[in-house]
Amino acid sequence: MNDTFMKEKPVLPLLLSMALPMVLSMLVNSLYNIVDSFFVARISEDAMTALSLVYPVQNLINAVGIGFGIGINAVIALHLGAQEQRAADQAATQGLLMAAVHSVLMTVGSLAVMPSFLRMFTSSAAIQALGVQYSTIAFAFTPAILFGVSFEKLFQAVGSMQVTMVSMLCGCLTNIVLDPLLIFGIGPFPAMGIRGAALATGIGQVLTLVIYLVIYAVRPPRVRIRRELLGPELTMIGRLYSIGIPAALNLALPSFLISALNVILAAWSEVYVLVLGIYYKLQTFLYLPANGIVQGMRPLVGYNYGAGEYRRVQQIYRIVLCMCGGIMAAGMLVCLAVPGVLMGLFTQNPDTVTVGASALRIISMGFVVSAFSVTSSGALEGLGKGAESLIISLCRYALIIIPAAFVLSRFFGPVGVWHAFWVAETLTALISLAVYHRVVKSAS
Numbered sequence: 271m272n273d274t275f276m277k278e279k280p281v282l283p284l285l286l287s288m289a290l291p292m293v294l295s296m297l298v299n300s301l302y303n304i305v306d307s308f309f310v311a312r313i314s315e316d317a318m319t320a321l322s323l324v325y326p327v328q329n330l331i332n333a334v335g336i337g338f339g340i341g342i343n344a345v346i347a348l349h350l351g352a353q354e355q356r357a358a359d360q361a362a363t364q365g366l367l368m369a370a371v372h373s374v375l376m377t378v379g380s381l382a383v384m385p386s387f388l389r390m391f392t393s394s395a396a397i398q399a400l401g402v403q404y405s406t407i408a409f410a411f412t413p414a415i416l417f418g419v420s421f422e423k424l425f426q427a428v429g430s431m432q433v434t435m436v437s438m439l440c441g442c443l444t445n446i447v448l449d450p451l452l453i454f455g456i457g458p459f460p461a462m463g464i465r466g467a468a469l470a471t472g473i474g475q476v477l478t479l480v481i482y483l484v485i486y487a488v489r490p491p492r493v494r495i496r497r498e499l500l501g502p503e504l505t506m507i508g509r510l511y512s513i514g515i516p517a518a519l520n521l522a523l524p525s526f527l528i529s530a531l532n533v534i535l536a537a538w539s540e541v542y543v544l545v546l547g548i549y550y551k552l553q554t555f556l557y558l559p560a561n562g563i564v565q566g567m568r569p570l571v572g573y574n575y576g577a578g579e580y581r582r583v584q585q586i587y588r589i590v591l592c593m594c595g596g597i598m599a600a601g602m603l604v605c606l607a608v609p610g611v612l613m614g615l616f617t618q619n620p621d622t623v624t625v626g627a628s629a630l631r632i633i634s635m636g637f638v639v640s641a642f643s644v645t646s647s648g649a650l651e652g653l654g655k656g657a658e659s660l661i662i663s664l665c666r667y668a669l670i671i672i673p674a675a676f677v678l679s680r681f682f683g684p685v686g687v688w689h690a691f692w693v694a695e696t697l698t699a700l701i702s703l704a705v706y707h708r709v710v711k712s713a714s
Contacts, residue, residue, distance in 0.1 A: 277351070277577050281585045289566030289593070291435035292426075295442075296562035297555075302442040302474070304615070307551045309449045310467050311616045317464050318616060319540060320400035322547020323391050323532070326525035327384065328408060331376050333525065335416040337518025338368060339423035340568070341510045344654050346427035346493055347569040351576025355492075356499075357506070362424050363499040364506050369420040373413035380409045391532050392540065404468045411472035414479050421482035427569050428491045433482070441478030445470050516656030520647060523667035524550075530672050531687060534679055541619075542684045545626040548616045549633060556601035556637065557644070560594045564648030571652030584710065587649050594641040605634035629688045636692030640666075642699035646706040655709050662702045670694040 279287075311318040342365035349358040388401045418437075425433045448470035455461025462469065528550065535542035567590045574582045605612070613626035643666050650659040671694035678686030678693075 277574050277579050277582065281582060282589060285563075285566060285570065285586060285589055288429065288431050288570060289563045289590075291431040292562035292565045293559045294562070295435045295438040296558035298439050298442045302445050303551055303554045303558075305446050306449055306467055306471065307548070308615055309453050310464060313453065313463055315544065315617060315619065315622075316394065316397050317400050319392070319394075319544050319547070320388075320397045320404060320464065321467075322544060322550075323388055323397070324384070324401050324405050324408070325547060325550065326528045327380055327387060327405065329525040329528075330522050331380060331409065331412055331415060332419075333521030334372055334376055334518050335369070335419040337516075337521050338365070338372065338416075338510070338514035339419040340517040340651050341365070341512075341514025341656070342420060343423035343427045343568055344513050344572050344652060345506075345509050346424065347572030347652070348576040348654055350427065350493070351573035358427075358493050359496050360499045360503060360506050361510065362427075362493045363495045364503060365424075365510055366417070366420050366495055367500060367502070368507065368510065369416045370413075373416040376416070377409060377412040380412065381406065384409070391529075391536060391543065394540075400464050404464045407465055407468035408471055411475050414472070414475040418475060418479040418482060421479070421486065424493055425482070425485075425491060426565060427572075428493055429569065430491055431566065433485050433491075437478045437481040437485070440481055441474040443474075444477050445474030448473060513651065513654055513656040516660035517651055519660055520651075520663035523663050527667045527671060530668075531675055534675055534687060535684055538684050541622050541625055542687075544617070544622060545613075545629050546687075548613060548626055549629060551616070552612055552630070553601075556597055560597050560641070560644050561648075563590055563593050563597075564644060567645075567648055568652035571649050572654065575653050580710075583649075583653075587645065587706075590649070591641060591645040594645050595638055598637040598641050602634040602637040605630045605637075625684075628685070632685070632688040633691040636695030639692075639699045640695045643695070643702040646702035650706060650709060653709065658705050658709055661705055662698060665701050666694060666698040670697050 307318065307321060310321050342361060345361040345365075346358045349355075349361060384405045385398070385402055388398045392398060418441075422434050422437070425431075449467060450456060451459045452462050452466030452470050453464070454466075459466075528546065531546055532543050535546060567586055570586050571583055574580075574586070609627035609630035610623055612630060613623045617623060617626070643662050647659045647662045650656075650662070671690050674693050675687045675690035678690050680686070682689065
């Protein structure tokens, strides 16, 4: 496949062709998250609370897979831009080898810590039991997640966004269809409750991986996994980790943030913990499509940077910033207009709906400005600047928001936690612009 189109085609049509398949995939993925939570909420409010408490660990597993996949994607794209085919193949091969190691460690570790993790946030035996039931099945599919993401980033690195779109769509749609069948026992399926939700998710993830493998075998991409390159090569592994570890930490930080905020909110009521969990389900409708645009941007930034096309890198950044800003503005307007309707999708408790509606109105005030952080972080990852991207995420998910939430909650109660979101987004946006422009100036 000739990938020089990444530096020759006009930027806007090129970016749209790369990003739109991923945006569609992310929208369906967002829909899966919402549908999954919608049906779990119909089991009981305890089941939805359990799902909210499991989410940080589930997100951590995804963070390791996606973060290291970003490392694979960036290194492949940089080498392709520099016309270094063997190095690109080596990055793909060694990346898959590392994914196998990570999958074993993450499966064993997550299953082992889950019971004690749940006890940290709730004393309810019913919620703890539901959380263990869900996580035991969901985390057994960790290898499928990590291998699937590795192939996803390989295909994205060579510009095959349609392959990723088809694979993700099939997996997500399968999950959506299976959710009510396995949760409530419709037709020949057994009623599995919250276990059914976990199994439906796992089956969808396996199907996504299978599709990647079939397409890889039938229509091989330019970058190949080669047996002779399987032997560990420390320089390449170091490059993959230098980008993958910061990227994984970037994605894992929301798990840390949610756990920290759960501790603060649980001091008042588990209702606030539930509201926070519902918010993170809803915000996927914004941040996953924005992430789809960023996924389209990363290989373009990496390829053009590797090819010395620095002006195109800047042009790509500005267009992506505008696109992400538009998505965030639309999300803010919806949250301001109908927050009660959104919360009502996941709970029938009027008190929870009232608390949640207030939270959505306040948190949404930081959506638009967060586009600067999202775009800058993704561009830096595409440039291979994982440490600089991590600085932005640390500010956004830990260094600013957690102290702000703690201090503001002392004065305003749980509402102070919601205000901490827009405060953190505003300050981080300023920091992200400074970091990105310093890196670009020094690189060019």
